[in-house]
Amino acid sequence: MFYIxxxxxxxxxxxxxxxxxxxxxxxRPADPDNCDDEEWxxxxxxxxxPRGIHHEMWVHSVGCRKFFNITRNTVTYEILETYPMGxxxxxxxxxxxxxHEQGVQTADGGWQTVGAxxxxxxxxxxxxx
Amino acid sequence: MSDVKEFETxxxxxxxxxxxxxxxxxxxxxxxxxxxxxxxxxxxxxxGHLVVxxxxxxxxxxxxxxxxxxxxxxxxxxxxxxxxxRTIQWLSPDEWLIIVPGGEEFALEQKLRQSLGQxxxxxxxxxxxxxxxxxxxxxAREVLMKSISYDVHPQAFPVGKGVSTVFAKATVILRRxxxxxxxxxxxxxxxxxxxxxxxxxxxxxxxxVTR
Ligand SMILES: [Zn+2]
Numbered sequence: 001m002f003y004i005x006x007x008x009x010x011x012x013x014x015x016x017x018x019x020x021x022x023x024x025x026x027x028r029p030a031d032p033d034n035c036d037d038e039e040w041x042x043x044x045x046x047x048x049x050p051r052g053i054h055h056e057m058w059v060h061s062v063g064c065r066k067f068f069n070i071t072r073n074t075v076t077y078e079i080l081e082t083y084p085m086g087x088x089x090x091x092x093x094x095x096x097x098x099x100h101e102q103g104v105q106t107a108d109g110g111w112q113t114v115g116a117x118x119x120x121x122x123x124x125x126x127x128x129x
Numbered sequence: 130m131s132d133v134k135e136f137e138t139x140x141x142x143x144x145x146x147x148x149x150x151x152x153x154x155x156x157x158x159x160x161x162x163x164x165x166x167x168x169x170x171x172x173x174x175x176x177g178h179l180v181v182x183x184x185x186x187x188x189x190x191x192x193x194x195x196x197x198x199x200x201x202x203x204x205x206x207x208x209x210x211x212x213x214x215r216t217i218q219w220l221s222p223d224e225w226l227i228i229v230p231g232g233e234e235f236a237l238e239q240k241l242r243q244s245l246g247q248x249x250x251x252x253x254x255x256x257x258x259x260x261x262x263x264x265x266x267x268x269a270r271e272v273l274m275k276s277i278s279y280d281v282h283p284q285a286f287p288v289g290k291g292v293s294t295v296f297a298k299a300t301v302i303l304r305r306x307x308x309x310x311x312x313x314x315x316x317x318x319x320x321x322x323x324x325x326x327x328x329x330x331x332x333x334x335x336x337x338v339t340r
Contacts, residue, residue, distance in 0.1 A: 001278070008222050009204050009292075014278040016295055062300050063293055064204075064221035 004058070007084045008066045017062040023047045024057040024069045025088075051075060053093040058082075133242065137235045138254055148174035149260050149320035160338040167268035167334030170327055173261040173312075177234025179227040180220070181241070183250030188225065191244040192217065195237065200225060207291040207304050218291045218304060226302065226314070228261070260320055262313040264327065268334035269311055275330050277303065297326045 003012035029035040029043055048054070054074050059067045071080040071089045080091045091098065139146070148155060150172050181188060189200040201208045201219045209216045215233075218226045229237055238252050264272065273281045279294040280286060281303075291304035299322060302314035315323045328336060 011204070014295070016278065062295050064224075066221055 004070070004079060005082050006060045006063060006066075007068050007082050008064045009060065013060065013063055017060060019059050019061045021057040021059050021067065024055040050093070053080070053091070053095075053098055055089050055092075135235070135238060135242070138257060139232065139235070146175060148172060149315075149317040150174070150324055153321050153324055154338065155340055160340065161328060161332075161336050163335030163337050165335055166266060166337035168264065168266040168272060168327075168331035168336040169339060170265075170324075170331065170336060171263045171339045172324075173263055175231040176256065176261055177227075177229040177231055177237070178254070178256045178259055178314075179229075179234055179238060179241075180224065180253045180255050181227060181250070182224045182252075183245070183248065184223065187245060187248045188250065191241050192227075194244050195240045196227075205290050205292050207289050207306060209306055213306065216304075216306060218302070220293060220302075228314075231256075258317050259314055260317065262315060262324065262327070264311040264313060265309060266334070268331070269309075271334065272327065272330045273303070273311065276326065277301070279303065296323060299323055 002015050004015055004018050005012050006018075026043065029039055032040065052073060052075055054072050056070050056072055057067055058070050059065065066085075068082055068084050069087070069089065070082050071091050072078070073080065081089065083089065154160070154172060155174075185200060185202055189202070192198055192200045196210070196215060196217075198208060198210055198215065198217060201217055204219055204222075207216060207218045215229045216227070218228075220226050227237070234254055234256055238254060241252055270281055276297050277294055279292055286292075286305055288305050288308055291302060293300065293302045295301075296303070296313070296315075299316070299319040301323065304312040304314065306312060313323065313327075328338075
């Protein structure tokens with residue numbers, strides 16, 4: 001059990017009051033009728049699966065029932081910040097304060113599973129630089 | 130005046146209204162009665178509950194005009210009028226719960242609608258959907274500590290605070306309107322479960338239920 005800071009309730013609340021709602025900052029294509037299938041398909045179905053810093057949408061479902069954003073490290077599960085809808089994160093994968101080996105690897109060709117085996121150590125180091 | 134259709138949910142005839150705890154509490158021949166109770170539990174049935182949503186500024190003006198009360202702007206604030214019978218509680222940045230004595234809610238809703246005119250708002254009468262339990266006694270805080278993950282220490286939970294949080298396997302709006310008494314606003318469909326949970330959790334301290 002751990003606490004999450006709700007930016008609307010302005011206090012830390014028990015994790016069981018919240019639900020994750022997937023990747024944050026998805027932009028709906030401005031003109032859906034005139035975008036191609038790939039663009040629309042990406043918007044609807046494809047999500048990043050980074051190893052490291054990820055921006056996610058969560059909902060305080062038992063409390064104020066508001067959606068908000070969390071910057072989270074998918075390796076350590078550490079929550080780096082929470083911020084209201086409509087705002088941008090202050091911590092991103094490019095941030096120099098974020099540890100080097102925690103850099104983002106977007107889901108691409110099965111890379112999200114590397115790191116599970118010792119022999120992929122070299123691949124990890126290569127990708128995080 | 131907004132053009133929303135409203136209706137009085139309380140029957141004008143003598144139809145019997147039933148609280149969500151009719152069978153588990155009010156119809157019981159005998160209720161738990163400890164000689165030296167550490168917990169005193171009762172229901173405050175048939176109150177008027179309104180959920181009001183909209184911008185804080187317009188709602189505050191309307192509430193000041195109609196109820197002569199200020200809308201609590203800070204998260205988790207709970208304010209009551211001088212009699213303590215009418216309360217307004219912050220639920221979320223654009224949502225408040227108003228509880229008034231039973232029978233007042235329809236007139237209040239109409240007056241608020243009148244005052245709010247064409248502003249962007251919503252008022253929903255949820256009186257039939259939830260009820261209020263009162264939890265008092267020397268060990269009330271201990272019972273809450275067993276049931277709720279939220280910190281109920283007086284430092285974290287002073288009088289005049291209310292939160293919606295997890296209670297047992299259900300949810301609850303927990304309020305502290307007075308020094309030695311807690312109020313639990315519970316959903317109708319969870320009422321029986323919450324009541325039985327409280328009885329069970331209170332049994333070690335000795336519990337009396339009053340009606
Ligand atoms: Zn919240």
